[in-house]
Amino acid sequence: MIERGPDRNEIVAALVKDDPVDADEHAAQLATRLETLRTQFELFQVLVLKEINRGNDMEAFSYYTAYTLRPLVEALRIKYTPLHYRFFTTYIYFELPREVNDRLERLYFVGDAKVLAIRRDEAAQWFWEVVTSIDPRGMSENLGAPL
Numbered sequence: 198m199i200e201r202g203p204d205r206n207e208i209v210a211a212l213v214k215d216d217p218v219d220a221d222e223h224a225a226q227l228a229t230r231l232e233t234l235r236t237q238f239e240l241f242q243v244l245v246l247k248e249i250n251r252g253n254d255m256e257a258f259s260y261y262t263a264y265t266l267r268p269l270v271e272a273l274r275i276k277y278t279p280l281h282y283r284f285f286t287t288y289i290y291f292e293l294p295r296e297v298n299d300r301l302e303r304l305y306f307v308g309d310a311k312v313l314a315i316r317r318d319e320a321a322q323w324f325w326e327v328v329t330s331i332d333p334r335g336m337s338e339n340l341g342a343p344l
Contacts, residue, residue: 218280224336227275227282234268235328238321245317254310261313265320266304272327273297279336 241264248257267285274282278292290298304320307313 223279224333227279227336228333230282231272231275231328231331231333234272238264238268238324238328242317242321246314249310249314249317252310254313257310257313258307261307261317261320265317265324266301269304269320269324269327270301272324272331273301275336276327276331 241260245257245260245265248254248260251257270285270289271282273293274284277294277297278284281288281292284292289301293301300323304316304323307316
């Protein structure tokens with residue numbers, strides 16, 4: 198009789214294993230990241246505003262995407278899907294509540310520089326609402342539930 202090795206399903210099961218998450222350690226990482234987001238958001242918004250005021254629309258939009266939308270999405274992920282907080286927009290439609298995605302879409306699709314200034318203000322207000330609503334002390338409790 199020929200001895201067979203593991204079948205394909207056994208190999209896949211052995212390769213695709215999630216390591217257990219240390220909830221306290223991950224919560225500490227999230228708290229640190231949240232503080233960094235707060236600091237960077239406040240620091241870099243001036244770049245978006247400066248380019249809007251100069252009429253440099255492409256630079257303003259680029260900065261808006263990098264320094265306004267990206268931190269907003271990361272903060273939303275920390276709030277709603279803390280294990281995937283670095284996924285940014287990957288799987289966003291599957292993992293964030295529909296009303297959050299609807300609101301984000303409005304911020305992503307900007308027609309011109311005048312609308313960009315309005316959307317930046319809306320995004321900034323939402324960012325601060327999100328980060329102040331997250332309690333770092335309770336984060337480890339939310340990490341036990343599977344996604």
